[in-house]
Amino acid sequence: xxxxxxxxxxxxxxxNARGPTAAASLNSAHLEPDEIAAFAENALPANARSFYIKxxxxxxxxxxxxxxxxxxxxxxxxxxASSVVDAPVxxxxxxxxxxxxxxxxxxxxxxxxxxxxxxxxxxxxxxxxAFGVRTDLATAKRPESVAENRTFSDQPAxxxxxxxxxxxxxxxxxxxxxxxxxxxxxKTMGQSDVATDQPVIGGPDQKQPxxxxxxxxxxEEDRSRAAATPAAEPPPAASESVTVAPAPMMKEQPKTAxxxxxxxxxxxxxxxxxxxxxxxxxxxxxxxxxxxxxxxLQNSVTVQNQNSQNVGGAASKSKSGPYRNMDQQRxxxxxxxxxxxxxxxxxxxxxxxxxxxxxxxxxDAAYRGQPTINIRRGTGEYKVLDSGLRSIAESVGGTVVxxxxxxxxxxx
Amino acid sequence: MSxxxxxxxxxxxxxxxxLISRAADKRGLDSGAIRPRIDxxxxxxxxxxxxxxxxxxxxxxxxxxxxxxxxxxxxCERGDEAAWEDLVANFDGAVKSAxxxxxxxxxxxxxxxxxxxxxxxxxxxxxxxxxxxxLAYYSGRGSLAxxxxxxxxxLAVDQFRKQSRYVQIDEDREFENLAAEASASSDHxxxxxxxxxxxxxxxxxxxxxxxxxxxxAIAGLEDEDRLILKMYYFDDLKLKEIAGTFGYHxxxxxxxxxxxxxxxxxxxxxxxxxxxxxSDGEVKxxxxxxxxxxxxxxxxxxxxxxxxxxxxxxxx
Numbered sequence: 001x002x003x004x005x006x007x008x009x010x011x012x013x014x015x016n017a018r019g020p021t022a023a024a025s026l027n028s029a030h031l032e033p034d035e036i037a038a039f040a041e042n043a044l045p046a047n048a049r050s051f052y053i054k055x056x057x058x059x060x061x062x063x064x065x066x067x068x069x070x071x072x073x074x075x076x077x078x079x080x081a082s083s084v085v086d087a088p089v090x091x092x093x094x095x096x097x098x099x100x101x102x103x104x105x106x107x108x109x110x111x112x113x114x115x116x117x118x119x120x121x122x123x124x125x126x127x128x129x130a131f132g133v134r135t136d137l138a139t140a141k142r143p144e145s146v147a148e149n150r151t152f153s154d155q156p157a158x159x160x161x162x163x164x165x166x167x168x169x170x171x172x173x174x175x176x177x178x179x180x181x182x183x184x185x186x187k188t189m190g191q192s193d194v195a196t197d198q199p200v201i202g203g204p205d206q207k208q209p210x211x212x213x214x215x216x217x218x219x220e221e222d223r224s225r226a227a228a229t230p231a232a233e234p235p236p237a238a239s240e241s242v243t244v245a246p247a248p249m250m251k252e253q254p255k256t257a258x259x260x261x262x263x264x265x266x267x268x269x270x271x272x273x274x275x276x277x278x279x280x281x282x283x284x285x286x287x288x289x290x291x292x293x294x295x296x297l298q299n300s301v302t303v304q305n306q307n308s309q310n311v312g313g314a315a316s317k318s319k320s321g322p323y324r325n326m327d328q329q330r331x332x333x334x335x336x337x338x339x340x341x342x343x344x345x346x347x348x349x350x351x352x353x354x355x356x357x358x359x360x361x362x363x364d365a366a367y368r369g370q371p372t373i374n375i376r377r378g379t380g381e382y383k384v385l386d387s388g389l390r391s392i393a394e395s396v397g398g399t400v401v402x403x404x405x406x407x408x409x410x411x412x
Numbered sequence: 413m414s415x416x417x418x419x420x421x422x423x424x425x426x427x428x429x430x431l432i433s434r435a436a437d438k439r440g441l442d443s444g445a446i447r448p449r450i451d452x453x454x455x456x457x458x459x460x461x462x463x464x465x466x467x468x469x470x471x472x473x474x475x476x477x478x479x480x481x482x483x484x485x486x487x488c489e490r491g492d493e494a495a496w497e498d499l500v501a502n503f504d505g506a507v508k509s510a511x512x513x514x515x516x517x518x519x520x521x522x523x524x525x526x527x528x529x530x531x532x533x534x535x536x537x538x539x540x541x542x543x544x545x546x547l548a549y550y551s552g553r554g555s556l557a558x559x560x561x562x563x564x565x566x567l568a569v570d571q572f573r574k575q576s577r578y579v580q581i582d583e584d585r586e587f588e589n590l591a592a593e594a595s596a597s598s599d600h601x602x603x604x605x606x607x608x609x610x611x612x613x614x615x616x617x618x619x620x621x622x623x624x625x626x627x628x629a630i631a632g633l634e635d636e637d638r639l640i641l642k643m644y645y646f647d648d649l650k651l652k653e654i655a656g657t658f659g660y661h662x663x664x665x666x667x668x669x670x671x672x673x674x675x676x677x678x679x680x681x682x683x684x685x686x687x688x689x690x691s692d693g694e695v696k697x698x699x700x701x702x703x704x705x706x707x708x709x710x711x712x713x714x715x716x717x718x719x720x721x722x723x724x725x726x727x728x
Contacts, residue, residue, distance in 0.1 A: 004670065005669075005670055006670070006673035006674060006677055008677070008699040008700065008702060009673045009674075009677045009680070009699070010673060011677050011702045012622065012626060012680070012699070012702050013626070013641070013673075013676070014645060032549050032550050032563070033546070033549065033562035033563045033565075033566050034549050034550055034553065034554070034559055035456075036562045036565075036566070037432075037554040037555070037558040037559040038457075038551070038553040038554040038558075039657070040554070040555045040558060040562065040657055041555060041558050042656070042657060042658065042659040043476070043553050043554045043555075044457060044553070045458060045469070045473060047458070047462045047465070047469075048456075048457045048458070048459050048460065048461055050461070050635070051460070051461055052634050052637045052650070053639055054635045055641035056556075056637070056639050057635045057638040057642065060636075061569065061573065063563045063639065063642055063643065063647065064647065065562065065564075065566045066643075066657075067643055067647035067648075068565035068568065068569060068647050069561050069562040069565040070562040070643075070649060070653045070654075070656075070657055071513070071649065071653065072509075072513055072514065072565060073558070073561065073656075074509070077557075087472070133465060175723050203489055230563045246469065252593055275427050304580035338720040344534065
């Protein structure tokens, strides 16, 4: 504990300095000048010093001589002597642990460096998010580039791939190549079967349009472009899976346009089957009016435009990660719905259940009009629901009526 | 005859030879001329408190001695005129300077310096007719200049004490008289302001209690703390001077003073309560009054400033 100068005791001591307490003396022999001088210069052996301290503390006369001797020492001599004095024995204030820690220059630098690295990392993450948005925007603003690499497939898309696809689109559009396998990133993110082992122009991750409504526009453009480009005309068997090769690539690699469309279509149909088996909750399947021989699964067109958010808006942004994926899927619905207005009543599948949209509400096929438990998303009631039920609700989006364990839930 | 045990002889001889070799001017001295002085110093500083000192301690002690100063003094003592001339030439200024500092006027300073040189030369003689010189007491442990200053200080203090006896300011004066005097001379209430005999009696009793408690508290301190306290408060030495004497830093001396203050406060308060029956309020009030008596307290100063400010606002 740091003691403070005691003014009161200081005053009393000064007041009594010339009093009786200062007038003590010893009857023993007084010290000689040699002893006093040696003491004043701190030149006595340590063993002998204690004797002189005791005598000087009690003998007023000798202490006075000592004090006078000390006061007679010239300042220059004192400075020279003090330079010999060791470093402070006791510090005025003991530094705290925090001060000691940061008194180490290396550690302080390291901490500063860590802060810089952390900030840089944070900035990188933010930049990555912004880059993804830019990618989406760039994709949306460059319809020809996207369209060139877009493949509309009737196979169910692994929903988990949506996020990675959005960022990969730009890379692939900027460097269009013929890919025979999914990119390592897509593999990592879980995309497995889409166009693997199949020479597909642009790669599997480029099959996803940038957005919903834009997707429709692009699709029209793609169709017109495909019509104008015989080489890119998809075979009838692949009518549900439109693959449009990029123009530059077609110029560079005309063989690409001549790929066996039938093989491609067959391959994608196989992929679609595999994906349908997985019944991914994230997959959003929009039924098409045309029924193929493969049944309902083949009648659906996988809309992989999870990147579509606020299509025409310049401020469209995509979230990264699974949330972005879900949101994108949710936002896909209106686009699909818009299309379904022109075509047929929309159906969706999620979690092994089929949903039909009536009056803006997705109804579970198992729903028989029983009373519903109304729950809003984000509420505490919603959070305590079974994860499977929540997953279905998130996958379908909007207002959905789900029959779950013999109970009907209306989730808004 | 030296009483230094023989077991140290070889060490001392070697060290003395080394000391002579260290001297820039040994002034014709040999080991036999220096050895007696060395033996006396060893007896006084090494063996008095430690009879079984190791030879290395003896050796280190001699190695730290001032070879040139010691040879000069011994040569002077042996009547070496050249040495005397050197001594006066080199140290007369130091003696006169010390005398001027310690004396109240130039005349006293001149007298004091002359007395010093007379003492050093040994104008006085003992019963056998030998000159009694203070030079015989220089051991060479400290510097010659420091020793001369100590001689000056000792002579001045002794002279002052002799003169003081005529005005009856003596260390043997009665305790109560001193306490009353000290209290009356510096009490901010002022003894002259207290006309009530009861108050005067109360004042004197208070001063006596405090002085007694203070004396007890100081006596209970460690020797070094007690010495430091007295040097600081009674002799008005600076912290830097005290620190240099004890070989530590000025900040350390400051901390020691503060710690001693704390110890004294506790002891005084305890003594006043237990020995003299003071209440807590009386102790606190007395300490506060004493502290504020040395000048305008901060609280009073602040109050005055506030009042002045209020008055200024009022007149506007």
